[in-house]
Amino acid sequence: MPEVIVENVHKSFGSVEVLKGVSLTVERGEVIALIGRSGSGKSTLLRCINGLEKINSGRIEIAGHTVSNDPRQLRELRRDVGIVFQSYNLFPHLSVGENIMLAPKIVKNVARAQSRETAEKVLKLVGLSEKFDAYPDELSGGQQQRVAIARSLAMQPKVMLFDEVTSALDPELTEEVLNVMEQLARDGMTMILVTHEMAFARRVATKTIFMHQGKIWEEGASKALFSDPKTPELRQFVKADVK
Structure with missing residues (x-):
């Protein structure tokens, strides 16, 4: 059974159709x-997969949950699905450790000792063990983003x-x-990532999907897709990135 199923998903904002029958499995x-x-x-598409945007038609299943508009079902889904955005969204008045402990305590009723x-453990995983008692404004952008990843990992998600x-960060x-x-990929985490980092996609992603005009235009094993694009649109996109 795939971890993620997207079937013929359509999504419009007003009269503008943004997703035009997208289907994929992970x-x-x-x-x-x-x-x-x-x-x-x-x-x-990513926001629809996590239920942050309501789809107009189609079906999405992720980590055993059917994405719907029911608030209770969405809460259950988000126990198993982590999402990290360009903005870190850390609470500035809480320490790094407290930022990470918050969701497990509130959402899963995990005892304080266990959540600590x-x-x-997750701070060690992202290389920031020494920052447990630091505050977000004491960290670099890269460190804050790693804390945001750690915060999602603390919920022990099935999918990230x-x-x-990385789009707001320097090289x-x-x-x-x-x-x-x-490292998460090597550890077997199921992941879907929207990225402009083509070299990373080619090296780490099992599969790359090229989207164009609201559709999946081309998809395949990452190295093959980048080495031998089949459509002129992907060829032009890859060529522009190389420059």
Whole structure:
């Protein structure tokens, strides 16, 4: 059974159709990179998969949950699906450790001692063990993004979604965050990521999906897709990125 199933999904904002019949499946442990120009529907698709945007038609299942508009079902879904955005959204008045401990305590009623143990474990995983008592404004952008990833991991998700998480970072900090994501891939985490980091997609993603005009235009094993694009649109996109 695939971990993610998207079937013929349509999504419009007013009269503008952003997703035009998108279908894909993601097996457990796969890493899927969504690439394409701005406005191609990548981030909208990711937000639909997590129920942050309501679809107009079609079907989405993720981590055993059917995505619906029911608030209770959405809460259950988000216990098993983590999402990390370009903006870190850390609480500035809470320490790093408290930011990470918050969701397990509130959503899963995890005892404080256990949530602290989990927080320490995921901070170690993202290379920030020494920052438990630091506050967000004491961290670099790359460190804050790694804390945001750790915060999602503390919920022990079955699937992780990443929406252009490095686009606001300079190259050195970008590398920090990509290294964490690459380690998650090696550890077998199922991931879907919207990214402009083509070299990372080629190296780490099991499969890459090129979106164009609200549709899946081309998809395949990452290295093959980048090495031998079949459509002129993808050839032009890859060529522009190389420049």
